[in-house]
Amino acid sequence: MTAxxxxxxxxxxxxxxxxxxxxxKNIAQVASWLQVQGIRLSEVRVVADVQxxxxxxxxxxxxxxxxxxxxxxxxxxxxxxTVDAVSAALGVPVIIHPEAxxxxxxxxxxxxxxxxxxxxxxxxxxGAELIPNRMSGAPGIRIGNVHLMAGVPHITAGMxxxxxxxxxxxxxxxxxxVGGFIPExxxxxxxxxxxxxxxxCQIGSYPFFRDGRVGANFVIRSTDADELQSCxxxxxxxxxxxxxxxxxxxx
Amino acid sequence: MTAxxxxxxxxxxxxxxxxxxxxxKNIAQVASWLQVQGIRLSEVRVVADVQxxxxxxxxxxxxxxxxxxxxxxxxxxxxxxTVDAVSAALGVPVIIHPEAxxxxxxxxxxxxxxxxxxxxxxxxxxGAELIPNRMSGAPGIRIGNVHLMAGVPHITAGMxxxxxxxxxxxxxxxxxxVGGFIPExxxxxxxxxxxxxxxxCQIGSYPFFRDGRVGANFVIRSTDADELQSCxxxxxxxxxxxxxxxxxxxx
Numbered sequence: 237m238t239a240x241x242x243x244x245x246x247x248x249x250x251x252x253x254x255x256x257x258x259x260x261k262n263i264a265q266v267a268s269w270l271q272v273q274g275i276r277l278s279e280v281r282v283v284a285d286v287q288x289x290x291x292x293x294x295x296x297x298x299x300x301x302x303x304x305x306x307x308x309x310x311x312x313x314x315x316x317x318t319v320d321a322v323s324a325a326l327g328v329p330v331i332i333h334p335e336a337x338x339x340x341x342x343x344x345x346x347x348x349x350x351x352x353x354x355x356x357x358x359x360x361x362x363g364a365e366l367i368p369n370r371m372s373g374a375p376g377i378r379i380g381n382v383h384l385m386a387g388v389p390h391i392t393a394g395m396x397x398x399x400x401x402x403x404x405x406x407x408x409x410x411x412x413x414v415g416g417f418i419p420e421x422x423x424x425x426x427x428x429x430x431x432x433x434x435x436x437c438q439i440g441s442y443p444f445f446r447d448g449r450v451g452a453n454f455v456i457r458s459t460d461a462d463e464l465q466s467c468x469x470x471x472x473x474x475x476x477x478x479x480x481x482x483x484x485x486x487x
Numbered sequence: 488m489t490a491x492x493x494x495x496x497x498x499x500x501x502x503x504x505x506x507x508x509x510x511x512k513n514i515a516q517v518a519s520w521l522q523v524q525g526i527r528l529s530e531v532r533v534v535a536d537v538q539x540x541x542x543x544x545x546x547x548x549x550x551x552x553x554x555x556x557x558x559x560x561x562x563x564x565x566x567x568x569t570v571d572a573v574s575a576a577l578g579v580p581v582i583i584h585p586e587a588x589x590x591x592x593x594x595x596x597x598x599x600x601x602x603x604x605x606x607x608x609x610x611x612x613x614g615a616e617l618i619p620n621r622m623s624g625a626p627g628i629r630i631g632n633v634h635l636m637a638g639v640p641h642i643t644a645g646m647x648x649x650x651x652x653x654x655x656x657x658x659x660x661x662x663x664x665v666g667g668f669i670p671e672x673x674x675x676x677x678x679x680x681x682x683x684x685x686x687x688c689q690i691g692s693y694p695f696f697r698d699g700r701v702g703a704n705f706v707i708r709s710t711d712a713d714e715l716q717s718c719x720x721x722x723x724x725x726x727x728x729x730x731x732x733x734x735x736x737x738x
Binding site for chain 1: 689
């Protein structure tokens with residue numbers, strides 16, 4: 237029996253990533269969180285703050301995968317156009333969400349009140365639900381299989397936390413790592429053979445260069461714990477038989 | 488006169504990024520390097536080590552932008568399939584590149600010789616040129632507007648360095664930043680007005696939460712130094728007139 241695999245796309249929206257000014261932290265954060273939900277991140281796109289490009293990417297990704305997550309562009313400034321773009325992609329109007337309005341009103345009571353700019357953060361596509369944001373006032377947004385989250389990583393973290401356990405997923409992908417100062421070119425045949433003998437496992441080889449020496453970490457991934465263990469044992473045996481020093485857990 | 492804008496797409500290939508195991512460093516690195524070349528990074532995609540997905544993304548990006556860069560998947564192991572996928576996308580056969588063969592033979596002379604696995608790194612799409620790699624033996628690959636680079640960031644850095652000044656670009660995008668413990672929702676109207684008054688500038692607003700206080704950096708980008716300075720001065724004047732403390736250069 238093959239279990240259903242649940243998939244997700246991630247759309248990172250923001251000129252600051254494409255300019256190199258900001259190092260993205262959301263890809264790794266969303267990816268790790270999805271693993272635990274039993275959902276596989278299958279594709280990421282990063283696009284600029286340009287409505288047509290966002291619309292195009294939203295439609296491509298929400299149709300290709302079970303879930304779509306977006307980060308960025310839901311703040312109060314003129315370059316925050318994610319809500320408009322997602323609404324256009326879905327063909328629904330933008331509304332002021334009554335619950336978001338109330339949340340922001342409460343949040344800004346002792347912070348100078350709810351200005352027009354701040355009210356922008358209550359705008360959602362019609363028919364959306366809110367994703368709680370315990371860090372700052374403005375909520376995330378969920379409509380259909382699309383989840384709009386903040387660009388600031390720690391706010392996104394809070395939104396992911398609020399979503400934990402609410403999405404249907406499959407068996408989480410689990411992994412084991414073994415690494416060493418082993419040139420990957422000397423074990424590529426071994427990796428290929430071990431992977432072939434364990435059809436429910438994938439092995440990734442991640443080379444590095446450290447302290448003047450080359451090495452690699454080999455990561456085995458599977459949804460089946462027994463298969464994973466068997467594949468890990470076989471790989472360690474193979475590395476040992478070939479005379480390599482290796483470190484379970486990776487280095 | 489509007490100067491031509493040169494654009495690029497970046498395709499990051501690798502399960503390790505999509506699993507969250509590895510934090511990508513190539514997006515920011517390639518983005519920053521492209522800025523200096525006068526080329527605008529317009530879109531990034533991250534896909535798994537699956538040939539069909541790579542082929543699809545390569546064709547979409549190389550046709551949409553002036554240049555395409557890929558990172559990852561050009562090593563010696565079974566999960567390194569970028570050369571195969573790019574060849575399939577371009578409709579050309581994979582060959583052993585004679586010059587790459589010679590480079591690898593020299594490189595591995597005192598490292599155990601050129602095995603079958605290592606020879607994989609001499610494979611290129613037919614018609615390709617090499618991108619020098621001073622860090623390790625295996626070269627990068629250039630064919631048409633597609634540039635195949637390593638996944639390991641410091642090796643990619645060396646390949647970018649080798650490409651510096653060889654690609655046709657436009658005027659580099661330059662930027663000025665001003666920041667402060669300023670809630671972006673209190674200056675969104677100001678940002679919109681200042682941007683509107685400087686048609687050759689874009690202003691991005693990047694909020695943060697630090698030491699228990701909210702703030703933001705405002706980044707102005709332009710290809711025109713005079714316009715950039717004028718926009719920067721106007722924004723600083725506006726922030727000062729509104730009673731905000733701000734720091735040129737950002738905080």
